[in-house]
Amino acid sequence: MSAFGALDPARGEPRAGEANASASASGVPPGPVRLFRPISADDEEQLPAEIESLCMACFRNGVTRLLLTKIPFFKEIIVSSFTCNSCSWSNSEIQSAGRIEDQGVCYTLAVRHKQDMNREVVKTDCATARVPELDFEIPAFSQKGVLTTLEGLIDRAIAGLEQDQPGRQESDANVAKKIDEFISKLKHLKEVESPFTFILDDPSGNSFVENPRAPLKDEGLVVTHYRRTAQQAAMLGIEPEEPCETLVDSAEDLRNEVLQFNTNCPECNAPASTNMKLVQIPHFKEVIIMATNCDACGHRTNEVKSGGAIEPLGTRITLQVTDSSDLTRDLLKSETCRVEIPELEFELGMGALGGKFTTLEGLLKDIRDLVEKNPFNLGDSSLPDRAEKLSAFGRKLQQIMDGKLQVHVTLDDPAGNSYLQNLYAPEEDPAMKVERYERLFEQNEELGLNDMKTEGYEADGSPLR
Incomplete structure (x- = not known):
């Protein structure tokens, strides 16, 4: 049997009986077995599978080793390595085992x-x-x-x-x-x-x-x-995107209904369900909140999408964090939003962390986890001075969350779909500055607006004659 254990032929997963039996024999409570395990030098069970294969150099038999693993903040990959003991020819490659990204x-x-x-x-x-x-x-x-x-x-x-x-x-x-x-x-x-x-x-x-x-x-x-x-x-090898059919005819029904559709868990690939609901944020706009829970491995994730169109102007929100009460402000970060902390010379690019509806403290925690668990700054290839810089940056973020360090946090969203709670609404917040600005050509290019034509069409979508 290979190092990955017995697989269910229908789903490519370990059969429940054999997985639980091996877990019980080792004294570990039964639970789901994941094929793709994070890279760890301390994981003794993370062994590659060995397969006898034909060498393409001398046409004798060699050994191919396959390792199913997961790179944090990247995705699941299959690492394969071939070695021939007869002619010493070797070859290695990786293949993505995760899904193709949306963009x-x-x-x-x-x-x-x-x-x-x-x-x-x-x-x-x-x-x-x-x-x-x-x-x-x-x-x-x-x-x-x-x-x-x-x-x-x-x-x-x-x-x-x-x-x-x-x-x-x-x-x-x-x-x-x-x-x-x-x-x-x-x-x-x-x-x-x-x-x-x-x-x-x-x-x-x-x-x-x-x-x-x-x-x-x-x-x-x-x-x-x-x-x-x-x-x-x-x-x-994928089909072009087609316009989605309308889920419900009435917008009012959509606001009051939680939609659910089937998907797969991004951690263990087991069948899971995603809940989606349209929510109105006071003094802002409607957003779509999606949450996925996996009963097999307990993984939970949530994502926020803007429920409206791209705004005519970009939005730049700057908040001066003076005390711990500012960390409780509600915050909506869209996937097109950049986050800047000038005092720390830090900038989080567009697309990082995805869309989130959380608090300012929750966003800072996510940034800290993203920096501390970066796989390219860990292990034998990491430099000591780089690791020390990351550690110092994490300590400064903790000081902000403890209320010991005052900084400015800027949300720069060229699509205008990000939001930071105004505690004095509808009056102006003295600690918060909101700017509207014209987007640059490069920003419109990133949002796909330069090639978008919305004029010259009939009501049914056909071109004007």
Whole structure:
């Protein structure tokens, strides 16, 4: 039997009887067994499964090891490694085992120093990597998914180009010479003799480029989320999004009804249910609150979506936190909102933590957990000074929650769908400043408004003649 135990063929999960029997034998109370377990050096049960496989180099049998694990704040992945004892050939790759994200993601990194080559990079097989200065591109599905560094990604490209060079030199010496010149340029690229741009575009939204200055803002890294095109959706093997049918005809009935639909738990993948309700926030607007509870593993999560349209103007709310009573203010953070704390030189980007309806204290706790559990700042590869900075940042957040440190908290939402409770409503709050501003072209591009046409249509949606 493999290291993952007996699997239910219908659901790909351990059979309940065998899972509970093994748990009882070890003295551990019976409970759900998760296939995807967080990476931990102390977990002795997290062993890879070994499968005898054919070596593609010498055509003898080798061993493939499969490990189902979960990267915190990223997703479930399958790590596979093949080794041949006969010819010593080896190969490793990762595959995403989680769902495809709702939006694609594009990372644009300005590489200025050689330290940038050490940034961790998660590149899925459907991602495209580019260096515009060299007119160099690694197309989608030309490489397997990999967890490496920027330097390692370039090394893989160099190894791929050098692989067939002996054959090219015999068949076409001119082509081989040009490829040798290009390989030389790639090797000089690793030395960062001059700045260049690295772009990682993934329509599945499952790739990642490390921010080594976390929790501070990375001035050299720009993260953009976008809607997939029909061609990208077809490339990923998914259907294009279709307009959803109206759930209820009456808006009043929707406000009074809790809708429920079936889904899967993001932690253990067991069947679960999500509750959704439309709620009116006083002095603001309607929002949709969704909550998911899993009876199998006890995981609970909630998310907030704006129930209205994108506002004509962006909103920037700045609150001066002076005492502990300010931490009890209700707060709505949409998925398009950025959070800034100038005194700590901290900025939380758009899309991080998703949409939340909580209190200011709850938001600070979520930020602290996000920073402290960042997997790219833990383990043997982490730097001591970076770990100390993160620890100091966590202590400052705790001082804010204890009322010992006064700071300013800014919610900057270009969509205008975020909210912070005004304790003096409907009068102005002396500790809170609300600004309305015109969005920039780049902000409209991120929200998908530049290509959106709403004029020139009939009432039924057909174009005007």
